[in-house]
Amino acid sequence: MEKLVIRGGKKLSGTVPVSGAKNAALPLMCTPLLTADPVTLTNLPRLADINTLTDLLNHLGVAVTIEGGKGGRLSGRSMTFNAASINDTVAPYDIVRKMRASILVLGPLVARAGEAIVSLPGGCAIGNRPIDFHLLALEALGARIDLEDGYVRASAPTGLTGGLINFPVPSVGATENALMAAVLAKGTTTIENAAREPEIIDLAKCLNSMGAKITGAGHETITIEGVDRLHGTTHKVMPDRIEAGSYAVAALMTGGDVILEGAEAADMRAMLTKITEAGGIVEEKPNGVRVAANGPIKGFNIVTQPFPGFPTDMQAQFMALATIADGASVITEAIFENRFMHVPELCRLGADITVTGSSATIRGVGGLKSAPVMATDLRASMGLALAGLVAEGETSVNRLYHLDRGYERLEEKLRALGADIDRVPG
Ligand SMILES: CC(=O)N[C@H]1[C@@H](OP(=O)(O)OP(=O)(O)OC[C@H]2O[C@@H](n3ccc(=O)[nH]c3=O)[C@H](O)[C@@H]2O)O[C@H](CO)[C@@H](O)[C@@H]1O
């Protein structure tokens, strides 16, 4: 096992290239299941989750080729997926347990093959994370759902039929599954209370370029006119707004000045507003977004919400920022019931945080002090790495497999900005 060793106190400055978005890439990689033609995705990030989904697609019979790399599965950024035929409709536990987003093969498999048998993903460190909305969506399109031996079987042997899907609360994954199921259904589907995240828009763009007829992506109501078949396409994965936001926080915390190259400010409004409230400078540039410190960090309040609200995937990073603010901040986690696992670890670095229910009160301290810390999930790991960048002494962050799910070449990118950071055997 490896760990990150960070010697805090360096100001970050320069330009950091923003990678393709993990949370856009994963649903996009499921679109090839909907067509017998090849689909090429460019700007794919080099991440463990991309490998896991590649394994699952291979298992289902999708041929995957990696272009532009110097060898090795992590070296390419452009991949072509060819699902000329589907050999298997089972997503096995061994793969699904590594990555919840495996559930995204459910909708496209039922739509194309008339059946999908997917292991129930179960909960994870941040919460229970049921999949009832995914199942509700498929049932609304006429699929029969059975739960057996830890697997969900969805079947529609004569094909899906368009219908009304009304989500109780917006769900990113369930909206994506619903979209990928409805594109090949007979007739019209309406999704009410759809998630409005930019990743949904990216998925709809890709599906439309394959011949789908989707309108309203990015709004609460999405309409899909089913088509008989889809064709291949080439699609560029959107920039990762969560990765970009994480580097924005790094710039502000370290008193630095960083250009987030390729970042899309329009997708990051809620977090950029909080950067400004915390006293940072935000400047939109032709090639991205500049974030710079401008004096002491001020306290701020956050409630996580579905897009366009403040993203839960940035909560841990902003909590790290709040630990060194002048004054108190309150952060309320309203999406996942157990997403404060970084709190005790931040406290080990000297932070002053009290949690009451779903709210954390963070009283800024003069400075953090290094300690070995344990990452519990992806964004918690980034929160701890950010704290390490300002902590006095040498902080080690263990359990890097979480970070490797979602941050491409993290230590390389931070080092290029001036951080003193190494990945070492743990
Ligand atoms: C791969 C990916 O894109 N992951 C993101 C996606 O996860 P994911 O798609 O799993 O998250 P959802 O938007 O579905 O979750 C929103 C809320 O709905 C609940 N829910 C969801 C589905 C369901 O069937 N039943 C149910 O109750 C969840 O427990 C949660 O409380 O959106 C989350 C919320 O922005 C992000 O934190 C994740 O990084």
Ligand SMILES: C=C(OP(=O)(O)O)C(=O)O
């Ligand atoms: C929670 C996350 O991912 P996933 O939904 O894949 O667990 C995340 O990206 O922060």
